[in-house]
Amino acid sequence: MYTDLQLYIDGEWHGGAGRKGEEVINPASGKSLGTLPHASRADLDRALAAADKGLAVWRATSAYDRGKVMRKAADLVRERVEHIARVMVQEQGKPFAEARIEVVTTADIIDWFAEEGRRAYGRIVPGRGKNVRQLVLQEPVGVVAAFTPWNFPTLTPVRKIAGALAAGCSIIVKASEETPGSCVELVKCFADAGLPKGVLNLVFGIPAEVSEHLIGADSVKKISFTGSVPVGKLLAGLAAKGMKRATMELGGHSPVVVFGDADPEKTADTIAAFKYRNAGQVCISPTRFYVQEGVYNRFLKRFTEFANNVKLGDGLDKDTTMGPLANARRLDAMEAIVNDAKSRGGKIVTGGKRRGNQGYFFEPTVITDVPDDSKIMTEEPFGPVAPIVPFKSFDEVVERANSLPFGLASYAFTTNTQTATMIGDALQSGMVGVNSVAISTPETPFGGIKESGYGQEGGIEGLEAYTNRKFISQG
Secondary structure, eight states: OOOOOOEEETTEEEOSTTOOEEEEEOTTTOOEEEEEEOOOHHHHHHHHHHHHHHHHHHHTSOHHHHHHHHHHHHHHHHHTHHHHHHHHHHHHOOOHHHHHHHHHHHHHHHHHHHHHGGGOOOEEEEOSSTTOEEEEEEEEOOEEEEEOOSSSTTHHHHHHHHHHHHHTOEEEEEOOSSSHHHHHHHHHHHHHTTOOTTSEEEEOSOHHHHHHHHHTOTTEEEEEEESOHHHHHHHHHHHHHTTOEEEEEOOOOEEEEEOTTSOHHHHHHHHHHHHTGGGGOOTTOEEEEEEEHHHHHHHHHHHHHHHHTOOBSOTTSTTOSBOOOSSHHHHHHHHHHHHHHHHTTOEEEEOOSBOSSSSOOBOOEEEESOOTTSHHHHSOOOSSEEEEEEEOOHHHHHHHHTOSSEESEEEEEOSOHHHHHHHHHHSOSSEEEESOOOOOOTTSOBOOEETTEEOOBSHHHHHHTTEEEEEEEEO
16 A cells, blocks of 8 residues: 655645646556645745744754654654555665665654754853853754655655754755655654644655755755755755755765675675665665775675575565666666676676566676776766776775765775774775674764765764854853
């Protein structure tokens, strides 16, 4: 069973009556799941007015009471986990087990921020003169406009929603039009938990039109965007025109460095499972594999075996370990990447083509012998294609790993403590996993550098992103 697709504005649900809309497609079958209503300009204006009123109520609510509402919403997410996960699989394609983990983590993020909101501490700075008190306070930044993609339909929106609500902000979320049902179900949990009207609003529409309208509104003081680098640059420019705070979580092209002292089979099992999670449609997915010559052949063999054992199919089938790509655009992108690699001498070790003629399935793929300036090594693939190449020395691999303008995530594997410290320091990215892929948790900062964006979500940084610092000097 899917869900009833609606907008949520000022505490009320609005269907498609009199509104334009679009079909939501199941990527496993290519069939329509339902029609999503688009917000009109009048709807967006109502959402802005509602958020303005909601802000006045919510910022005046104590952090203690805000936390109670948020924790109740988290409990509702857990109660409804099976249904929300099924909705997600139908519209996004990932296996049910992965969808369920995402929904559970979504609840954990709400709980984290519910508690962290009570710790938005200020401080007293000793004054230079007698009877002078110097206070530093954290205050909510104001109305937030948030824009989220299709690859993690509840986790990405909730990072923005929970951070904003914990700080005392109101928020308008424009979630992805390709995976709207998951966010609808998430917002229902907040509504049913007793969140005041106007504090959280959910809209859909033509992305460029919605973003331009919301970012240009005087009442919006903060922008949070997760998506591609080109769109992020465009939205950052719009935000800059109004001197509005912005968090930009953009794309990456994550290098993986496997040193010769690492266990190649164990490492291959770990990183291959992470690579093919969500069919590689993850901004922190490992995407460029550099393996030291001494263990290269063993690593390649084990990684390829893993790829060959991936069970491709509908995410609702219990045996499926990798679902379809999210849309037809990703199929075209994978074919372009593979064709470029082959034209430049790359060898397809396994996979490399579409599977079947129904849905958007692409085989788990391993490519070798690709030059560093090929598409697969320079453009974020966002799919189940893994290029694996050898390297000789530490300095060589660091230079190659840091050569791109992206800097979101990096990974390295070694059993040498000194090497682990050196590579962690040398890799240029906002997050580095050394002998670990656990770089995204509710309590830790998530964000990139260079063209991968700026600002963090998660951790104490994720709360501070929605607050202004105010200094008061009291004589």
